[in-house]
Amino acid sequence: MIIELKKFGTTLTSRQSGKEALLAFRPILNLVPANEKIEIDFSGVNTFTPSWGDEFLTSLQNEYRERFFLKESFNLSVKATIEILEETNEIKFQIKK
Amino acid sequence: MNKQLITIQEVAKKLGVSLDTLRRWDKNGKLKSIRLTPTGHRQYNLDDIESLSENIFSIAKNWVTGENPKEPEDKFYCADSIRFQSRLTYLENDLRNLPNTEKDFSLIVAATGEIGNNSFDHNIGSWTDIRGIFFAYDINKRQIVLADRGQGIFKTLKRVKPSLSTDKDALITAFSEKISGRAPESRGNGLKFVRKIITQSDNNLSIYFQSGNAILNLKNGDLDLNITQSYFSINGCLAFINF
Numbered sequence: 031m032i033i034e035l036k037k038f039g040t041t042l043t044s045r046q047s048g049k050e051a052l053l054a055f056r057p058i059l060n061l062v063p064a065n066e067k068i069e070i071d072f073s074g075v076n077t078f079t080p081s082w083g084d085e086f087l088t089s090l091q092n093e094y095r096e097r098f099f100l101k102e103s104f105n106l107s108v109k110a111t112i113e114i115l116e117e118t119n120e121i122k123f124q125i126k127k
Numbered sequence: 128m129n130k131q132l133i134t135i136q137e138v139a140k141k142l143g144v145s146l147d148t149l150r151r152w153d154k155n156g157k158l159k160s161i162r163l164t165p166t167g168h169r170q171y172n173l174d175d176i177e178s179l180s181e182n183i184f185s186i187a188k189n190w191v192t193g194e195n196p197k198e199p200e201d202k203f204y205c206a207d208s209i210r211f212q213s214r215l216t217y218l219e220n221d222l223r224n225l226p227n228t229e230k231d232f233s234l235i236v237a238a239t240g241e242i243g244n245n246s247f248d249h250n251i252g253s254w255t256d257i258r259g260i261f262f263a264y265d266i267n268k269r270q271i272v273l274a275d276r277g278q279g280i281f282k283t284l285k286r287v288k289p290s291l292s293t294d295k296d297a298l299i300t301a302f303s304e305k306i307s308g309r310a311p312e313s314r315g316n317g318l319k320f321v322r323k324i325i326t327q328s329d330n331n332l333s334i335y336f337q338s339g340n341a342i343l344n345l346k347n348g349d350l351d352l353n354i355t356q357s358y359f360s361i362n363g364c365l366a367f368i369n370f
Binding site: 041044046047076078079081084105106107108110111113114118 | 208212215216219223230231232234236237240241247248305316317319320323324328
C-alpha cells in the first residue's frame with residue numbers, strides 16, 4: 031500500500047493534525063494484508079516537521095517495522111525531519127529510491 | 128479589492144530611504160513598485176509600505192513584556208493552533224515566491240512551525256494570562272517573529288528535570304537533549320530540529336530565542352550554544368528568525 035501524504039495536506043506541521051491523520055487512516059490500515067508493504071509517498075508535500083512526522087511516521091515504523099518504507103524525497107524539510115526522528119527515537123527508516 | 132496607492136516620494140519619506148534606493152529595490156525585486164502603464168510613475172500599495180515601516184520584533188517584545196496583558200492586534204494574533212497553521216500556509220506561499228528562498232522555504236516554514244507548535248503544545252490549559260501566540264513576518268525585511276506569554280522553557284522542563292536551576296540551563300537542555308516537557312509522552316524534537324536547520328543547513332538563517340532571562344543566538348555553522356543573559360525577563364518565549 032502506498033500512502034500519499036499530500037492527501038492529508040501539503041503543510042504538515044502540528045502534532046494534533048499528525049495524530050488525527052493516523053486515527054482517521056486507521057480503518058484503512060486495518061484492511062492491509064499481513065504481508066503487504068506500507069510505503070509513504072511525500073510527493074506534493076511542501077513543508078513537513080518532526081511534530082507531524084513523529085505522530086504519523088514513528089508510530090507506523092514502530093508498528094510495521096520491516097514492512098514500512100519511506101519513498102525518497104528531495105524536499106529539505108522532509109529530509110531534515112527524517113534525520114531528527116531517527117536521531118531522537120533511535121530508529122532507522124528504510125528509504126526506497 | 129481597491130488598494131490605496133502612494134507615490135515613490137511618499138514611500139521614501141515613510142521608510143526613510145532615498146529615491147535612488149527605492150528605484151534600486153524596484154529593479155532587484157526587493158521592493159517592487161506598481162506601474163499602471165508601462166511608462167507610468169512608480170506607485171506602491173500603502174498597506175505594504177505601512178507593514179514595512181513596522182518593527183515586528185519591537186511590537187512582539189512589547190507585547191510579551193507588557194505588564195498589562197492584552198491580546199495582540201488581530202493581524203498578529205493566533206489564539207489557537209488552527210489559526211497558526213492557517214497563517215503558516217500564508218508564510219509558505221510568500222516564501223515560495225521570494226527570490227533565493229525557493230529551495231529553503233520548507234525549512235524556514237518547518238522551523239517556524241515547530242516553534243509555534245511548541246508554544247501551543249506546552250501551554251494548553253496553563254497560559255499565564257493571554258492564550259495563544261503572537262506571530263508576524265516581514266517578507267521584505269526577511270524576518271519572522273513568534274512570542275507567547277506562557278510558562279516558558281524553564282518551568283516546562285523543570286517538571287521533568289528537577290535539577291534545572293536557571294533559564295540558561297533550561298535553554299541548553301531544550302536545544303540539545305532528548306527530553307520531553309510532556310513526559311511520559313515521547314516528545315521534545317522541536318527545538319533541536321530548529322537548531323539543526325539553523326546551524327547545519329546551507330542557508331543564511333539565524334535565530335534569537337529568549338525564554339526567562341536567557342537568550343540563545345544561533346547562526347549557520349555554530350557548533351556550540353551561545354547563550355547570554357538579557358537585561359529583561361519574559362515568562363514565555365520570544366523568537367526572532369532572520370532568513
